[in-house]
Amino acid sequence: MPKQLMKGNEAVVRGAILAGCRAFFGYPITPASEIAEAAALLMPEVGGVFIQAESEVAAINMxxxxxxxxxxxxxxxxxxxxSLMQEGVSYAAGAELPMVIVDVMRGGPGLGNIAPEQGDYYQVVKGGGHGNYKVIVLAPNSVQEMCDLTYLAFDLAEKYRNPVYVLADGFIGQMVEPVEFPEPKLPQIDKTWCVDGTAETRHNLIxxxxxxxxxxEQHNLRLKEKYDRIKREEVRYEAYKVDDAExxxxxxxxxxxxxxxxxxxxxxxGYKVGLLRPITLFPFPDEKIREIAKTAQVFLVVELSTGQMVDDVKLALNxxxxxxxxxxxxxxVPSAEEIIEQxxxxxxxxxxxIEHQK
Amino acid sequence: MATTILKKPSTFYEVFTRKPDADKINTHYCPGCGHGKLHKLIAEAIEDLGIQDRVIIINPVGCSVFLYYYFDTGHIQVAHGRAPAVATGIKRVHPHSIVISYQGDGDLAAIGGNEILHAANRGEHITVFFVNNAIYGMTGGQMAPTTLPGMKTTTTPRGRDIHNEGYPLKMAELIATLEAPVYVERVALTDAKNMAKARKAVRKAIQIQVEGKGFAFVEALSACPTGWGMNPPDAERWINEVMTKYFPLGVFKDISDKVEPVKFERKILTPEDIKKAIGIDGGEITQVKKYQRNTVAEKYKNPKIKIAGFGGQGILLLGLVLTQAGMLEEYHVSWLPSYGPEMRGGTANCHVNISETEIASPLVSIPTVLIVMNRPSLEKFERTVKPGGIIFYDNSLIDIEPSRKDVEVVAVPATKIADDLGSTKVANMVMIGAYIGYTGILTKESVFDALDMMVKRKEFNELNRRAVEAGMKFVM
Structure with a gap:
């Protein structure tokens, strides 16, 4: 398939439909509204459901x-x-429901503004709801990945029966880049656990x-085991020129x-600089960071926040x-030049x- | 009472194995509680309608949280107040299922007030049973939104004071005012006469869903002897004599004879159908065409472009056309807009990269090319241009000149040229022409094809093309 120019938010919906997603429930909010708009346009075309909910609370429960x-x-x-959806995410994690949530982050706290920020790291990666639960978090950095990681999110959600976030920011959502689309999937319903109004699922309880x-306690321990498995099997990152990086x-x-x-x-x-980009924020690439630390002297974490993911880097390095x-x-948003100064x-x-030590 | 327990409906489990305590035969409800009565009516209706396999019950928070102990049907246990939203979700994806949402008064009328109103207003094809016992039973007898004026609860120890707590909510009346609901009735789970009416109402509310007619709502006045501090007979009497004064029984709305049943049909699509439906089947894409790139001077290669002006000048489109044309010529490209209130009037700007190699940052903080179409944008961004870069500015609108001496400056009277062509709107196209003509970065051919792809209103194509050519002519 040839590449097509597309906005990140619109690529999300296409990635979702190609993954077999057939229902979208949402409430408009800048800078994520194009996702709901694209879903409103496209879901009915593929026999899917679109509902503009009365609130985010209703949307997550639908x-x-x-x-x-x-x-x-x-x-x-x-x-x-x-923030409003967190109750529902906790329930979904507890009930082990597969679902995909896209967060196109904006500035906070409170009403903040609609500009891009990464201030949701804590509330998404650490789980903003109550209870001992974890969600898988995928962080795209291009329009291509807005499509690809959304596509992947559905597989992971189903594999682990767990909510999966695609954590983007206003820039990635609004940006236009070429995208190559994956092939459509036509997934079957897993009747072993769901309820779909048939005799086969009559004894199922969500x-x-x-x-x-x-x-x-047993339930929590079982969940923890699942999260540990996710930690072992689903870490994704991009390491760029880290091998000899100081x-x-x-x-x-x-x-x-x-x-x-x-x-x-x-x-x-001539500076020996490298980049580690976590693609999964949970599970976090702890091991890779420790491996890099065998050769690298120092880490510089850069975020559109006052410092959230930096905690996980510190925990990894201990x-x-x-x-x-x-x-x-x-x-x-910092310019490359600004960071180069740092x-x-x-x-x-x-x-x-080094001079001092001599 | 023995006469009422003749036979357990088959919709109930024979033995309540999901119940954690030792007693697997009796329910967890207190003696005289209305829940058991309503459960039985629902179970009988499901059995009589022959729909047991299709039923999914939404279990709320409150005393009836354990519906799944008793009903041999599919179950979803949900958060406090959210049952109608969850019911909406499951019913929409499985329209053949029969979704029964069961809620108490705190759940439905307080914390879930928004969800029930909107589910009703959308006319969801669900059946809602609303148990009104004027109190919070599960949490130990606190005030409910339906607690009667003067009634004592643990959080209204002096009696409900309408000046402090307001009035009881009449949900059946409220729901009945909406357009979409098909059937709304209030019943009382008390004496034989009222029970007969309740039985009929429960059956009808489910039947409406089976027939595909829409939203049905039954409010059941129900005893909570424990919460009220009464014995069961007194509790029933209190419903009949006191509660029904405030919450009158009867049908508040019934249009079930008039509404047309909805037939739900599932669309089955092939992978090719899906691609076509979401516009990625390559239908409009002309990419098979090979474009011959111009020879570009080293200093104009891999431009990092910032384009700025005021809203309405087509600044974002200008950037998108360059991006699309760049992609057609098989460059790596990216486009990033300013967005939000900035776009609604005021200024607009976008960042465009056209690169021979993969684009790292799509942000352009130090542009090598600045295209500006109003004075504030020139003043704001001129100083950011990389030394050796180039500035294109519309000197028919901007009454100052760039002051930088270390950059190339190209003045283009874009708006004037556009006016001469017959439309101010195409000044952005003149700018495209000037930029590609001056630097050679993109060919006219790819830009024309990009315009065909980006501009939906084909009647503008001819004028747009002429404007691009006029811009090229001006600089060459």
């Missing part, structure tokens, strides 16, 4: 209903809307309630694109190496230290 039916279904929103403490930049989403420019420019000037942070927020000053510090 999704809960459709997911209970074993059908591939999704919602999309932006930061404040995701629930997150386990009244007896012993049972609820300083490794870490960033996801739109930031990773800027960081790649930084690496290219600085390598041209004091092995120094971790620096540079962030902009509120819709401010990197250069870190290199100067390193040299001074």
């Amino acid at each position: 999704l809960f209903g459709a997911a209970s039916g074993g059908v591939r279904a999704m919602t999309a929103s932006s930061s404040p809307g995701i 629930t997150s309630i386990y009244l007896a403490p012993e049972e609820l 300083l490794v930049l870490v960033g996801y989403g739109i930031v990773s694109r800027i960081l790649k420019s930084v690496v290219d420019i600085m390598r041209g000037d 004091g092995m190496r120094e971790v620096k942070f540079y962030g902009r927020c509120g819709g401010m 990197v250069k000053s870190i290199f100067e510090e390193l040299e001074k230290e």
